[in-house]
Amino acid sequence: TGNGTGDVGGTIVPGTAPGFPPFEIKEGGELTGFDVELLEAVVAETSYELGEWKEFEFDSLIQALTSGNIDVIAAAMTITEEREQTISFTNSYYEADQSILVAKGGDFSPSSLDDLSGRPIGAQKGTTGEQVVQEELVDAGKLEPSNYKAYDNYVLAVTDLENGNVDAVVLDKPVAQTFQQERDVEIAFTYETGEAYGFGVRKDDNAVRQALNEGLQAVEENGTYEELRNKWFSE
Ligand code: GLN
DSSP states (O other): OOOOOOSSOOEEEEOOSSOOOTEEEEETTTESSHHHHHHHHHHHTSSSOOOOOOOOOOGGHHHHHHHTTTTTEEEEOOOOTTGGGEEEEEOOOEEEEEEEEEEOOOOOOOSGGGTTTTTEEEETTTTTHHHHHIIIIIITSSSSSEEEEESHHHOOOOOOOOHTTSEEEEEEHHHHHHHHSSEEEEEEEEEEEEEEOOOOEEETTHHHHHHHHHHHHHHHSSHHHHHHHHOOOOO
16 A cells, blocks of 8 residues: 655645535434545555644535645535636545425425525525526526525425425435435425546645545555445445
């Protein structure tokens, strides 16, 4: 193991935003999830050590990274051109589309974004789910800006959905599937966005990015990646 360069190294401090199951969750006060275990396995393949995890709201992670508070983001973060203006990403380690969650057994069963017109809709601040609501509904004139409810995290959004305070929540499909199993909500339909998740690193941090890419390749080759996928995803 190791990345073969030998002379680099040091501690990489990771940051995440819990409440996005099964990627990052708190279980009995402990941080775990697919991203957490994957990054730990990836870094173990490099000459770096992983520091203590730090937790943020999703919307604060990029600032935490650029300010040097953390060195890597592991938060099911989609690689987007907009984010790439500010940070860099490793190679992709997971793919996702956006699903539309509604209350389980309720009488609202939309089958297209058009069906969400004029309804109170929720998403988490700073996400690609929010971007779908903003661009496809608000900017398209199908939703009043006041009908969009922005949450600090999706756990709060799903609770509001169960309580009838919003009619739908837009979020990454694998997380929607998890909420569907654990909460009183169900997927009405999925909107294909073809997103790819990467670990976020500072733009000038080529050494860390390269080490993480080599670590990712190593865990894909040695079977750890598949083990973790099987452990955290039932599909
Ligand atoms: N993949 C989505 C994004 O990058 C959501 C990530 C999240 O909420 N942790 O915006």
